[in-house]
Amino acid sequence: MGWTSSRRRIVAAVAATGVAGTLALVGYRVLAPAEVSTPARGDYPALSRPEPKVVGRLPVAPLIVDGRLRVYAAERQVYADQPADGRHRSTPYWSYRRWPATLDAVVASGTTVVSRWSDGDLVALDARTGRVAWRAQGPEPDGKRSARRTGSEVVWQPQGLSVIRTAEGREAVVSSGAGEVRAVDLADGGQLWRAEVGRGCREPVGGSTSGQLLSLDRCAGPTVVEFRDAATGVVAARWRPPEAGEELTANLIGCVPTGCAGLRTAGPGDGAARGWLLGSGEPVAAAALDGAEVELLDGTAVTLAEGVVVGRAVRDGTERWRTPVGPGRLIAVQPGRVHLVTEENELVTLEPTTGRQMSRFVLNVGADGTGWVPGRAYAVDGYLAVERLRPSVDLEADDHGYYFTAEPLILAAT
Template structure:
């Protein structure tokens, strides 16, 4: 005996309504914006002091934080592992994930790690615990068009539009830019200090100075001009062009603490220039520093280090006075610098680390791990806290190849203590 026709229709309508509601709930749970924060459940590790040499290899690029953790970028996740000198990547010490936004940049200062997301959200995490310290809205990131490869090196070593700088009063400011807007945010609590409109893609970021300014390159009206914007107020303090310079400029920050943050110098060059002109930055106009003119010159502290005719030369960046030279290293290139260390790479992929003040050799060893060998070309590089990490690329390098062709191995990043 069945239901009367009217009641059957009612039951069918109720079932259909319940099914629709169930599907809606499932879709909401899957697609709705969400975040998952997994905090640390172990003690904060002590700083490691490994002997000089290769530590290990990693599938992704590490950002060394507080000399205790390695922080990594994934598509929708920022996470950390330990120990900092571990041979391989380990289970996350803490993790922070958002959906559906994508992670576009990570910077760190002290024990604060700041992540930037594709929807403009800025999230600061506490390195010892992974807990969220603050959240705030920032400008939506500009479309870069750059290929984001699997190591995430561009996200943690060179995040565009995301910079740190130190103010004279000791505060640290996070400067965030997009196509149409820039904002300054106090790192300690996430308080917005200022926001200004930008003219668009005719203006681009160069980095931040060590004296609390955002460097921009403005080509919107007339010849290319370098602008220096106060990171405390957002006001443009200086607009500058190198004397006798070209109407078009390529501006490269030098000596930065990390990525393009806290840079004490820059190099300007015109189209087709083999080298350029080096400049030291302060509170006024840039000061010419000819020791930084060569394209391969690197600023490490107060010293300019460059390879000239096969000889490594260290000079005072301010006076140009030669401090030391080393002619016994063979064919080398200046790879990276960090406080108290300048790193050179030989033809055989030996890593040579010198004291930039005296030229004294601090360490030398082969950048080889396991049976990988040394037949590779260096890609992106980061040096921080006495560590050096290098992407290893398959030779001949194919910049248009997929990741499998581009990188030497699945664990493409080699990590060394220097």
């Protein structure tokens, strides 16, 4: 009797150990850090050049890469579909997923897509195949990124991650956070430099077309704009606008994927924002860029007032052209194109050096109608994507009350 009871206890203990081991293995497989890369199986899509029109609507914000793919951001995934002018989001052309890290930012240059994750890792993907091109360690982001369901903040307004073309023509991926800035070579991920900076008192602004990383430094005394060489990490200058107050905000204008040509500064609540041209030395005042609604493109300052778009030479303010379009909003620019949306939600595209109208059509798709207001916009490679928001939108509303439809992104070829 005793032997039987002992044997039962031994069998039960062995069984319990086996169950615990199985559960541990399952838990490890589910919870352990992992990545899943699903490369492209089809051919790289051909470059399409659709005529100016609305080409489709999407549930999430696209990053147009090489004029051929659309790249999207999810909480733990970056993925692509094709073609760039597809009417709807389609089955992923390739996908890259990590766990448990979350996606913080995505940038692209040429056929390289670089993703930044919550643990600071940088993962570069070859857009043509979806395969990992290189990995590098960067600083962890300053806090968890808050993004709505379209993910436009991650792909259109990446914070702390930039691709900057240096003065020598090399492209550097610069990441900032956790009291540190690092730069790696876009070509292979090799580290170019690393610098420790003040934690919690520095705000990366972005890169200039002259190969510098701009940051706002509030670590000691009044806010200054710091210019750091993207190739070496050396601080080239620290600058404050004349007569600036203690606090300062700064936004880049006249941007292409690898740098921006201008800067706009203002104090808290200051409606009189000042515009500056960026170069190898200190920023140069450009009165034609003053004001929050001025865009910079191809050496021209573009404004919309009382239904008329005016282009002025950015250095001396001389008027170059004026084009009546009606009341609306100057929404985005890209090389060779100025985009405006009228009160009737017509998209008007002008040529920036002459003001000639290139295209004009209503931003409507299916039976959606035009009863929406524009949100964030993004323009590249001849395409324009716009978030459609509910009229009189409440900025604090949840996504259902914020966006116009379940597929709020409208995509147009211009």
